[in-house]
Amino acid sequence: MTALVLVELDGGAPADASLRAVSMARSLGDVGAVVFADSAPADALAAYGVGDVYLIESSSLEGYAPAAWARTLAGLASETGATAVLAAGTDRGNEVLAHLGAITGLPMAANCTLVTPDGGQTHRLVRHRWAGLLLEDAVMEAPVALFTVATDSVAAVPAEAPSAVQVHVHKPELAEADLAVRAVESPAGAGGASLATARVVVGGGRGVGGADGFAPLEELAGLLGGVVGVSRVVTSEGWRPHKQQVGQTGTKITPELYLACGISGAIQHIAGCAGAKHIIAINTDPGAPILAHADYAVIGDLHQVIPALVEALRAR
Amino acid sequence: MEILVCIKRVPTVGGKIAVTPDGQEVDTRASGFSISPHEECAVEEAVQITERAGGSVSVLTLGPADAVEQLRGALALGAHRAVLLETDGREFGPIATASAIAAEVREHGYDLVLLGNEAADTGDYQVGVRLAHELGWPVATGIKNLLVEDGSVVARREYRGVEEAYSLPLPAVVTVKEGINLPRYPSLPGRLRAKRAAVETSAPAYAAEGLRKEALRVPAVASHQAAVLGEGVDAVPALVKVLEEWGVLS
Numbered sequence: 001m002t003a004l005v006l007v008e009l010d011g012g013a014p015a016d017a018s019l020r021a022v023s024m025a026r027s028l029g030d031v032g033a034v035v036f037a038d039s040a041p042a043d044a045l046a047a048y049g050v051g052d053v054y055l056i057e058s059s060s061l062e063g064y065a066p067a068a069w070a071r072t073l074a075g076l077a078s079e080t081g082a083t084a085v086l087a088a089g090t091d092r093g094n095e096v097l098a099h100l101g102a103i104t105g106l107p108m109a110a111n112c113t114l115v116t117p118d119g120g121q122t123h124r125l126v127r128h129r130w131a132g133l134l135l136e137d138a139v140m141e142a143p144v145a146l147f148t149v150a151t152d153s154v155a156a157v158p159a160e161a162p163s164a165v166q167v168h169v170h171k172p173e174l175a176e177a178d179l180a181v182r183a184v185e186s187p188a189g190a191g192g193a194s195l196a197t198a199r200v201v202v203g204g205g206r207g208v209g210g211a212d213g214f215a216p217l218e219e220l221a222g223l224l225g226g227v228v229g230v231s232r233v234v235t236s237e238g239w240r241p242h243k244q245q246v247g248q249t250g251t252k253i254t255p256e257l258y259l260a261c262g263i264s265g266a267i268q269h270i271a272g273c274a275g276a277k278h279i280i281a282i283n284t285d286p287g288a289p290i291l292a293h294a295d296y297a298v299i300g301d302l303h304q305v306i307p308a309l310v311e312a313l314r315a316r
Numbered sequence: 317m318e319i320l321v322c323i324k325r326v327p328t329v330g331g332k333i334a335v336t337p338d339g340q341e342v343d344t345r346a347s348g349f350s351i352s353p354h355e356e357c358a359v360e361e362a363v364q365i366t367e368r369a370g371g372s373v374s375v376l377t378l379g380p381a382d383a384v385e386q387l388r389g390a391l392a393l394g395a396h397r398a399v400l401l402e403t404d405g406r407e408f409g410p411i412a413t414a415s416a417i418a419a420e421v422r423e424h425g426y427d428l429v430l431l432g433n434e435a436a437d438t439g440d441y442q443v444g445v446r447l448a449h450e451l452g453w454p455v456a457t458g459i460k461n462l463l464v465e466d467g468s469v470v471a472r473r474e475y476r477g478v479e480e481a482y483s484l485p486l487p488a489v490v491t492v493k494e495g496i497n498l499p500r501y502p503s504l505p506g507r508l509r510a511k512r513a514a515v516e517t518s519a520p521a522y523a524a525e526g527l528r529k530e531a532l533r534v535p536a537v538a539s540h541q542a543a544v545l546g547e548g549v550d551a552v553p554a555l556v557k558v559l560e561e562w563g564v565l566s
Binding site: 064107131139140142 | 329331333409411438442446457460477494495528530544545549551563564
């Protein structure tokens with residue numbers, strides 16, 4: 001049995017979300033990784049139990065074209081006799097697997113946290129609904145199980161021993177229509193470190209009070225090597241751009257530390273930050289819902305606490 | 317420019333979310349319903365496009381008879397025509413949903429179909445893509461900036477700090493995300509017009525799919541309350557100590 005995983009790269013290394021998908025795939029069979037790049041991080045993948053890497057070089061497919069990536073996965077799945085094809089539950093992973101579902105006519109389950117073979121063509125699975133606020137127990141009947149893996153629920157765990165890995169350069173058979181929609185990439189504006197992958201996120205909510213209240217949060221984020229994230233009210237008030245929004249309709253984050261300042265903790269916001277390893281809340285309200293999800297809390301006004309924290313960190 | 321916007325009626329979830337005793341649905345006894353957030357932005361985007369370039373906006377939902385409430389909400393925001401694909405209460409999967417929408421698109425003819433990137437409740441992430449494949453149209457997903465040109469659209473999104481631009485010839489399918497615009501509040505005349513508007517109704521056939529829901533449940537989370545480090549600036553030394561222990565200051 002073979003499970004193929006679409007592996008996305010982040011600066012040449014396997015993306016964290018993809019390693020989570022690879023870790024889950026090990027329980028489904030021999031793991032083959034599909035990488036769209038000119039070179040593959042074969043050793044890093046072997047450490048997570050990948051035995052075969054299928055490398056799709058830019059000479060056959062330059063840039064991101066979701067339908068073409070899906071067509072490539074469809075071809076590889078039938079060549080290898082794969083019984084499962086997985087991707088990370090990222091924007092790209094969900095998009096490519098949706099195309100693969102449409103191309104093959106098979107069902108696709110997005111954002112799974114557990115997938116178990118149940119004999120024949122049956123898989124039992126658990127997946128996110130409401131961005132993880134609810135779990136769905138479901139059964140999938142399909143010759144090839146297609147699914148994505150929730151980015152904030154499954155751990156990336158190295159294999160007990162690295163596998164012997166073989167890299168195969170693969171030339172996909174593509175039709176012109178597969179290449180009709182492709183991304184033209186250019187550097188995004190201000191932003192720098194990505195919210196989705198930041199190690200520290202300093203969150204600001206209604207308690208920040210207005211568009212001009214974010215300078216101390218930016219300063220603190222800078223000191224901690226992190227970025228600023230915000231709640232939905234902050235973007236709907238137009239205080240900060242939507243790309244900084246943490247939550248169900250914004251970005252899901254998985255930092256080591258989420259410092260939630262002046263954020264009450266609506267459940268749509270919790271859906272976005274539940275993957276944080278540690279949460280500290282700074283809030284004037286000791287009854288704020290965010291406290292039920294935080295490790296520690298400081299009861300107080302962020303406008304006093306954050307400058308004092310910045311000062312203390314600068315003095316170290 | 318003829319635009320179809322597909323919306324979904326979902327429970328309005330506020331402080332907490334609960335499941336009915338049979339585990340089949342979200343408990344809505346204490347909540348109302350609303351349009352899934354990405355789709356509210358899709359309605360606004362379509363209205364803005366037709367305000368600039370002319371044409372009309374049709375809004376469609378697949379759901380129970382009560383989903384007329386959300387269609388009227390979209391009409392109040394400026395959509396011109398409403399279509400209800402009425403279900404018998406069963407939850408259609410993404411394949412059957414896409415196929416029912418495709419039938420309406422073929423019958424009426426549109427230049428552009430907008431959907432939300434994913435519905436707030438089911439989070440399937442695939443109806444727009446399946447619809448595009450069924451129609452043989454190009455599709456872009458997760459879009460946060462849309463520019464309509466003569467006979468084509470340029471759709472932009474950001475991914476891992478890089479901006480991606482997709483150029484699609486029309487007709488096309490585009491799924492959008494919250495943040496593409498700030499939806500307006502419905503005007504009073506808009507609400508009155510919506511109240512009186514006719515809703516075209518048909519009943520697509522249900523078909524079972526290879527992915528079958530068994531039950532919904534609230535994830536088990538160890539119930540706890542944060543340990544309070546202190547009040548106000550007096551808590552800062554304790555806060556710094558915790559950050560040191562966790563290794564985030566290195």
